[in-house]
Amino acid sequence: MAHTRRSTDHSKPLATLLVAAAVAVVGLLIVVPLASVFYEAFARGAGQWWKALADDPDTRHAIWLSLTVAPVAVAINTVFGIAAAWLVARFRFPGRSLLISLFDVPFSVSPVVAGLALVLIFGRQGVLGPALAWLDWKVIFAWPGLVLATTFVTLPLVVRELLPVMESIGPEEEMAAVSLGASGWQVFWRVTLPNIRWALLHGIVLANARAMGEFGAVYVVSGHIAGATDTMPLRVEKLFQEYRQPASMAVASVLAGLALITLVAKFIIERRLEAEARDLEANRSQTDSLDHTKVEGGVA
């Protein structure tokens, strides 16, 4: 298909126009703003940039908080994602499609609403408020609340990555492992996990990026207390509101840098995923066609 398109001459001007439009939009909306963040952050040199990050205790705390909240949320997501994807991919039960739709709720609900919902449940006036007060557990305006809010908004990312991969692999390898005497854990560690590892890593990278950058839901449950519950994105906003643009840009550049690392990781993982999908295809090939495969390989 792609080859035919490229060779048909009459569509060339249109293609050029569309490519130019795409490049302009991406450049104007993504590349230039992102580059300007780095430009602003380093405008007074790397020394000043480092001072803005390291000398402000509230900023230091915000970075530390983000680096602890995000991994915990991602870990919860990983366990939930594997369990949920396995359940949905391997079993047929009433309400299965409803459950799959529910996985997507965090994508469709505004993060602010999600934060408010958590306050309604876990806040002092909330449903679980009295019980939490009795236990002396602080959830809202504290670290557990940040983890809950971050987990909520990133919930679909791992399960959504795993589900299609698990469905395309099918249950046969797991069944073969069982018939060879493997226990449930052995099946998981030796067969299921190696088969889904790249999809899982992809989901983890995406969830981590989202967790690091989350603003809305965390804003509501954190109470925005500097040096206590401010995460990096909240810190960026607060510094900006306080007209401390260089400091704000310095923190923002850290977030943007994380995004770039994510991008590279995502690119590498996606290539692995494509290779695995090709392997799966080759394994499924219906006929005894090793020689044919070689011929096709030569053409491609």
Added chain:
Amino acid sequence: MSIHVREISKSFGSFKALDNVSLEVPEGTLLALLGPSGSGKTTLLRIIAGLEFADEGTIEEDGEDITGRHARQREVGFVFQHYALFRHMSVFENVAFGLRVRKVPQAEVKAKVEELLRLVRLEGLGGRKPAQLSGGQRQRVALARALAIRPKILLLDEPFGALDAKVRVELRQWLRRLHDEIGMTSVFVTHDQEEAFELADTVVVMNHGKIEQQGTPDEVFDHPATPFVMDFLGNVNVYHGRVENGRAFWHGIPIDYPEYPHAQAREARVYLRPHELEISAPAAVANRLGTSLPASILRVTRTGSITRVTCQPHGSEQELQVDVPTEVARRLQINLEPGTHVAITPRKARVFVPDPEYVI
């Protein structure tokens, strides 16, 4: 190890996959479950393996009830239809899997796997990944992997279904030899009658979750128990006629059927296999009037050793297939061309009368 399946039933929702099936597999037998898709043969195989559980009935191995036993404790080797090899593991690790999960020492694993790879003629390919193997090689890896755990029973689900014709025939003969060597009780599922008849000691024909017939290949082929078996074995001329006074009629030609001695005529179906019909010049059978059928040749096709002659009996719209060995066809005193008048004599015919309850 012998297997005894007793009155097994299994439904998936409203679909009855198995309906009160009983089956005995004596020690050392190679048994084929033959049937069309949806006949329940794979479900039965999976129930024997413990990968699926029956709603009713029991499974015994050597007289011991193992109905509730999990697949991992059944000591059954299972070869999956598309092999289900572990994609991310090498051929060696695939074969070693059953030993690894049993915590067998490394040296023993190595010796055992190498022995098995020799047995399935894949020495030297242990380092390959499944994706780098041909279909036939993958099939043999799957077999070696199943044999590694020293199973007492070997179960194979459509073992040759995904292979091309030439490899299929080779592997089939190889599997038969392997079975004779190790003598393990084996059950395989197939929809290919040729495969079942060539490979198995016992053929079990299944349809709609029930066993239609069980017997040696010769028994099943020569004495099909039901119209379904006759139809499924394929390549047969069917004629809807009548039966009365111990005789059925095929285009007016009487065929003995002593099972129905009554005077009241009943509907009956007459089945004739193409190779059980004889073709000759009309003059040659002139003195045997009433035992052969006058017909005209419509088409002649030669497929190697068999010449297939399609005829039309005079006064009928039906077509009739007659298979003549090409050697014999050459010596026939007739012109095998469309339009030639011939006489057709049945050497053997089978009559089926529908169950009485269906008759008005």
